[in-house]
Amino acid sequence: MSSSMLPDVVRRHLQMYLVLGSANCLAEPGWVVQEALAGGATMIQFREKGRDALTGAPRIELARRLQDQCRRAGVPFIVNDDVELALELDADGVHIGQDDESAASVRARIGNRMLGVSAHTIEEARCAILQGADYLGVGPIYPTISKDDAHAVQGSAILHEMRKAGIHVPIVGIGGITKDRVEEVIHAGADGIAVISAVTRAERIRAAVEELKKKVILSI
């Protein structure tokens, strides 16, 4: 069972989905999130992991601060991997991958909160849906500089293939998506884009988000 959230509502949240942790940001993460929200980001994922990531109390403090900004803007705040943290914060949802806790177990723990699951194949996608995923994160569609242990690049064809196989749940494309690739990703079947570097490394974050979102909406 998925959550009680309507698929069309989830689709709208996926349009311009910013994924970030402090190590991705060239500027202070609170400022990055503020600018991204001002530019129209539709969902934010707290992904504080990897080599230079915060741990312990500073990590939780940052999560609370970013969550508070999202709440004020009315934008869902999703926690990557860490179900415990999501429950502690009363976050809007959790995103997990194939190497994380099983989707069925996370669904049972988070109740009606939003559940996103990474899927690289049609089989993984079907399994995630059966276990209660509200949306699928599919990628890396293109080469990425933001995830050391990323799967092989899949290209936009995987999105086509999933749709052709009858997978109709909300899907967000992720991995190396830039403004020049948005149209291809949406036309291949994604409902939105999830990005790290295209926003966190942009010189003008607000303008970058505005432009990415506009391209998504024009491509739908």
Ligand SMILES: Cc1ncc(COP(=O)(O)OP(=O)(O)O)c(N)n1
């Ligand atoms: C929206 C979205 N899609 C995919 C991922 C990747 O999740 P995962 O495979 O678990 O890898 P990590 O992000 O945990 O390193 C994601 N985070 N968000």
Ligand SMILES: Cc1ncsc1CCOP(=O)(O)O
């Ligand atoms: C978390 C994640 N999962 C697949 S690719 C990726 C990183 C996306 O970052 P970028 O948008 O900078 O390529």
Ligand SMILES: [Mg+2]
């Ligand atoms: Mg994960």
